[in-house]
Amino acid sequence: MTSCCWRLMFVSIVLAFLSGCSSSVDEEQVDFMLGDMLEPFSPHSLDELDAKTTWIDQPVVDTLDRLRSYQVDQGPMPVSVTEALTIKNDSPENNTKIIGALGRVAPSDGQGVNYDDAVVVHTAGDLKSSNPIMASSVTDFEVGDLISPGLFTFDWEMQPLANAEMVVSWRTSDDRMVDKVVLRNDWTWSDGTPVTAQDVEFSFKVIMSSQVKPPAVRQGTDKIRWVKAYDDRTVVFFHKQALATNVWNVNYPIIPKHIYQETIDRDPSMTRSDEHSRLEDDPITSGPYVLAKRVRNQEIVLRRREGYYMHKGNQVRSKPFFSTVRYKIIPDTNTALLSLKAGETDVQILTAEQWQSQTEGDDFYERNTKITGLEWTSFHFCWNLKTPFFSDIRVRRAMSHVFDYDEMLNKIFYGLYTQGRGTFHPTSWMYPKEAPPAYRQDLDRAETLLEEAGWVDHDGDGLLDKEIDGRSVPFRFTVLTNNTPNGVKVCTLLKECLDKIGIECMVKPTEFTVLTQNMRDHKFQAAMGGWGTGTDPSTSLNIWGTDEGRNYGHYSNPRVDELFEAGVIEFDPSRRAEIYAAIHKILWEDQPYTWLFYRNSFYGFNKRLRGYKFSPRGPFTYGPGFRSLWTPAAQP
Amino acid sequence: MLNYLVRRLLIAFVTLLLVTFVIFGLVRNMPGTPLTTDPAMMDPSKQISPEDLRRLEKLYGLDKPWYESYFIWIGNLARFDLGRSIAQNNRPVIGLIGERVGATLTLSATSLVLTYLLSIPLGLWTTVHSGSVRERTLSTVLYMLYSLPSFVAALFLQILLAVKLGWLPLLGMVSDDYASLSGLGKAWDIFCHALMPVACFTYGSLAYYTRFIHSNMQEVIRQDYIRTARAKGVPPRRVIAHHAFRNALIPLVTLIGLTLPALLSGAVILERIFTWPGMGSLFFESISQRDYPVIMGLTLVFSILTLLGQLLADLLYAVVDPRVSYS
Numbered sequence: 001m002t003s004c005c006w007r008l009m010f011v012s013i014v015l016a017f018l019s020g021c022s023s024s025v026d027e028e029q030v031d032f033m034l035g036d037m038l039e040p041f042s043p044h045s046l047d048e049l050d051a052k053t054t055w056i057d058q059p060v061v062d063t064l065d066r067l068r069s070y071q072v073d074q075g076p077m078p079v080s081v082t083e084a085l086t087i088k089n090d091s092p093e094n095n096t097k098i099i100g101a102l103g104r105v106a107p108s109d110g111q112g113v114n115y116d117d118a119v120v121v122h123t124a125g126d127l128k129s130s131n132p133i134m135a136s137s138v139t140d141f142e143v144g145d146l147i148s149p150g151l152f153t154f155d156w157e158m159q160p161l162a163n164a165e166m167v168v169s170w171r172t173s174d175d176r177m178v179d180k181v182v183l184r185n186d187w188t189w190s191d192g193t194p195v196t197a198q199d200v201e202f203s204f205k206v207i208m209s210s211q212v213k214p215p216a217v218r219q220g221t222d223k224i225r226w227v228k229a230y231d232d233r234t235v236v237f238f239h240k241q242a243l244a245t246n247v248w249n250v251n252y253p254i255i256p257k258h259i260y261q262e263t264i265d266r267d268p269s270m271t272r273s274d275e276h277s278r279l280e281d282d283p284i285t286s287g288p289y290v291l292a293k294r295v296r297n298q299e300i301v302l303r304r305r306e307g308y309y310m311h312k313g314n315q316v317r318s319k320p321f322f323s324t325v326r327y328k329i330i331p332d333t334n335t336a337l338l339s340l341k342a343g344e345t346d347v348q349i350l351t352a353e354q355w356q357s358q359t360e361g362d363d364f365y366e367r368n369t370k371i372t373g374l375e376w377t378s379f380h381f382c383w384n385l386k387t388p389f390f391s392d393i394r395v396r397r398a399m400s401h402v403f404d405y406d407e408m409l410n411k412i413f414y415g416l417y418t419q420g421r422g423t424f425h426p427t428s429w430m431y432p433k434e435a436p437p438a439y440r441q442d443l444d445r446a447e448t449l450l451e452e453a454g455w456v457d458h459d460g461d462g463l464l465d466k467e468i469d470g471r472s473v474p475f476r477f478t479v480l481t482n483n484t485p486n487g488v489k490v491c492t493l494l495k496e497c498l499d500k501i502g503i504e505c506m507v508k509p510t511e512f513t514v515l516t517q518n519m520r521d522h523k524f525q526a527a528m529g530g531w532g533t534g535t536d537p538s539t540s541l542n543i544w545g546t547d548e549g550r551n552y553g554h555y556s557n558p559r560v561d562e563l564f565e566a567g568v569i570e571f572d573p574s575r576r577a578e579i580y581a582a583i584h585k586i587l588w589e590d591q592p593y594t595w596l597f598y599r600n601s602f603y604g605f606n607k608r609l610r611g612y613k614f615s616p617r618g619p620f621t622y623g624p625g626f627r628s629l630w631t632p633a634a635q636p
Numbered sequence: 637m638l639n640y641l642v643r644r645l646l647i648a649f650v651t652l653l654l655v656t657f658v659i660f661g662l663v664r665n666m667p668g669t670p671l672t673t674d675p676a677m678m679d680p681s682k683q684i685s686p687e688d689l690r691r692l693e694k695l696y697g698l699d700k701p702w703y704e705s706y707f708i709w710i711g712n713l714a715r716f717d718l719g720r721s722i723a724q725n726n727r728p729v730i731g732l733i734g735e736r737v738g739a740t741l742t743l744s745a746t747s748l749v750l751t752y753l754l755s756i757p758l759g760l761w762t763t764v765h766s767g768s769v770r771e772r773t774l775s776t777v778l779y780m781l782y783s784l785p786s787f788v789a790a791l792f793l794q795i796l797l798a799v800k801l802g803w804l805p806l807l808g809m810v811s812d813d814y815a816s817l818s819g820l821g822k823a824w825d826i827f828c829h830a831l832m833p834v835a836c837f838t839y840g841s842l843a844y845y846t847r848f849i850h851s852n853m854q855e856v857i858r859q860d861y862i863r864t865a866r867a868k869g870v871p872p873r874r875v876i877a878h879h880a881f882r883n884a885l886i887p888l889v890t891l892i893g894l895t896l897p898a899l900l901s902g903a904v905i906l907e908r909i910f911t912w913p914g915m916g917s918l919f920f921e922s923i924s925q926r927d928y929p930v931i932m933g934l935t936l937v938f939s940i941l942t943l944l945g946q947l948l949a950d951l952l953y954a955v956v957d958p959r960v961s962y963s
Contacts, residue, residue, distance in 0.1 A: 210691070
């Protein structure tokens with residue numbers, strides 16, 4: 001084998017040198033065709049369309065205004081700002097008080113806002129791409145939200161809406177097959193060119209071109225049949241199917257046609273040519289901020305764009321609250337916390353450990369305060385249903401009865417997290433009204449269930465066993481986990497719990513990439529994992545649908561598949577909620593996962609900042625998200 | 637000599653091919669691909685379609701067996717093309733490495749020079765004063781430094797000098813207003829930023845080298861020729877510097893050869909703590925992202941330096957040890 005490889009290597013090296021070497025792996029010699037992945041489609045004229053369609057108005061919302069009136073409805077502040085700045089966040093009550101007072105949005109007339117302030121935000125990773133079509137990382141989406149917002153967004157309750165800063169009207173046909181959007185005429189790119197419906201159509205076609213390789217945004221966008229710009233302001237989205245998720249699918253990023261139509265056929269990768277590299281560092285964008293400077297792996301600097309809120313001498317949108325937004329890239333969380341304490345950064349995600357033991361002293365509260373918010377991010381043990389152990393529903397239920405939830409929540413997570421209650425979060429609209437009770441540790445119940453499933457210590461070696469295909473199989477399995485202290489602790493706790501009832505569990509911590517690949521390849525018996533939330537519950541089909549890509553444990557229930565199919569074509573909110581609640585209940589019955597806990601958001605904010613509101617995905621990247629953050633001119 | 641050099645270079649070339657071949661095979665066979673943990677793949681709302689996944693695999697050459705990809709890589713290398721990063725938005729590997737070299741050298745070269753400048757006199761001093769209270773104290777301190785993990789020292793230094801006292805910048809290589817500074821101001825700015833990382837980078841090897849020189853010298857000064865030198869009345873200083881140290885240099889030269897790759901490999905943990913934009917963090921990130929072209933680019937650079945270092949060490953032997961000859 002070795003000598004064969006050797007020979008192969010040398011022969012090929014010689015060949016490679018002689019032949020002047022094969023070209024790089026990814027060159028494609030085909031001419032670029034814009035939108036070549038689309039099926040031909042000839043839309044009606046706008047008049048014909050209007051004549052035959054009954055339009056339903058959809059929400060066009062100024063998200064900042066919506067948050068403002070929401071806060072007014074919540075009543076007066078629980079405590080004064082001065083008091084909120086002095087209290088320590090050591091209880092849920094104090095958390096409510098701090099966010100109630102400091103979370104207030106600036107008044108709509110901008111009175112008392114320090115518009116000259118610069119905010120410094122910590123981020124762990126660099127911007128991969130400033131081109132929203134090539135975006136993939138958390139930083140890409142956070143920065144993209146400020147420099148390249150789309151026509152649509154969603155609020156803190158994950159309700160989709162069109163952004164009133166860009167859109168005049170949004171209407172959907174009564175058969176849900178067409179969306180018509182009219183853009184504002186005072187929205188411009190950073191080079192002064194108006195943002196038009198042609199840009200929206202062009203961006204769609206770019207995303208649907210086979211030679212363009214967008215990492216994230218094609219999924220969903222490919223459910224749209226066609227996008228047609230009828231004039232500079234009117235754009236119509238034609239769908240392939242009437243889906244409840246169409247409101248999400250139309251939310252794709254927009255790039256300037258007048259720039260990219262010149263360059264894209266020369267470099268469809270949008271990353272390689274010199275002109276695209278220049279655009280990467282100095283992009284033409286349409287948002288409230290522009291990319292002013294980026295020093296790779298160090299910082300990303302955004303500057304407020306006057307052309308966004310001022311148009312022909314008039315103020316047409318609310319003025320963005322900061323003159324500069326500076327993202328500081330600090331990969332090490334300890335260093336990041338030190339920089340927050342030193343006042344060098346103003347906003348930072350905290351870990352549970354930092355929240356609990358490194359931010360309770362005066363060195364932190366001198367300049368900062370901290371907030372926690374509910375996040376729909378859950379962690380679980382995933383059981384592989386193709387193993388002889390976990391194919392039996394009784395064994396999976398026994399597993400959920402064995403685990404010591406209180407020990408995990410109180411000892412490992414300091415009482416900061418709540419117990420997992422199934423696939424949807426208890427505060428979500430999908431969560432069933434009569435929710436099943438949470439599992440509690442009950443070793444007797446677990447042993448009974450295991451006995452019913454045939455797992456008994458027949459040979460007296462202290463380990464449960466069962467005869468499978470004429471062979472005695474001991475109950476011994478490995479649980480994979482990401483190699484983080486908490487992951488290892490939770491799995492070790494599982495191991496200790498299982499020891500008590502005669503099951504041997506080996507904890508195998510691995511690098512995250514290895515864990516992910518093994519799970520994707522179904523090469524595991526049990527594994528600890530976690531999921532953030534999608535914007536719509538229908539997206540969790542990829543976790544629970546039979547043979548879906550993220551269904552790592554081979555779970556399959558035809559009823560669940562049917563319900564997912566029904567949910568995505570149901571438009572009535574209460575009926576949709578019932579469908580997803582039913583899915584939730586079936587999954588709870590089947591226990592393909594043992595749901596462990598929900599991880600909350602923990603944030604440190606400099607005391608001069610105001611206006612933060614937490615969504616189920618944290619305080620940013622929703623509408624208004626980061627845009628509601630401000631600093632008062634007069635600090636108490 | 638020339639004959640020797642040519643032979644060594646040829647062996648080095650074959651070694652290089654072997655090393656890259658083995659590393660390429662290992663890296664490509666680790667579980668996971670650059671697409672496994674692509675953030676886009678992790679978005680709970682979206683799931684990349686199998687067709688798009690195949691398109692991306694084809695784009696990055698992941699659809700080919702690893703040895704085929706290796707030959708393509710070698711082929712491109714022959715045209716001085718190291719390829720493009722997968723995880724970092726198609727940026728050329730050569731550029732990624734290029735933008736980190738300066739930062740890494742600032743740290744490692746300074747640290748290396750400092751280490752030698754300080755450890756040689758310290759090593760000789762401890763030899764001369766061997767057994768005295770002062771020497772014992774210094775040696776104990778050096779031992780303690782050697783055992784103190786640099787990431788702990790880094791954190792303490794940061795808390796003390798940056799957060800509590802505010803004397804030095806906490807992180808990074810330059811200040812936010814770096815571009816507007818004068819030439820001298822820029823140099824001062826980098827100097828201030830580099831102080832803590834250089835200190836953390838240096839003290840461990842300083843302790844090690846000092847002890848290394850000390851123990852070698854201890855061995856050498858017990859030799860007969862040292863006694864002879866002393867007996868014939870050579871001044872003690874000259875005995876140490878000329879007779880003893882010259883002979884203690886031989887193992888040191890081996891170390892110099894081996895430190896050459898360390899000049900560029902950077903320091904993963906210290907770079908992360910100080911947010912220093914060096915090669916160590918690039919290597920670390922590229923491995924966890926399975927960014928094959930970057931891993932291979934860096935492997936190539938490190939291998940070349942290792943081989944050059946060894947060659948340099950062998951050549952330096954001939955300089956310091958007249959018994960060694962390559963002709």
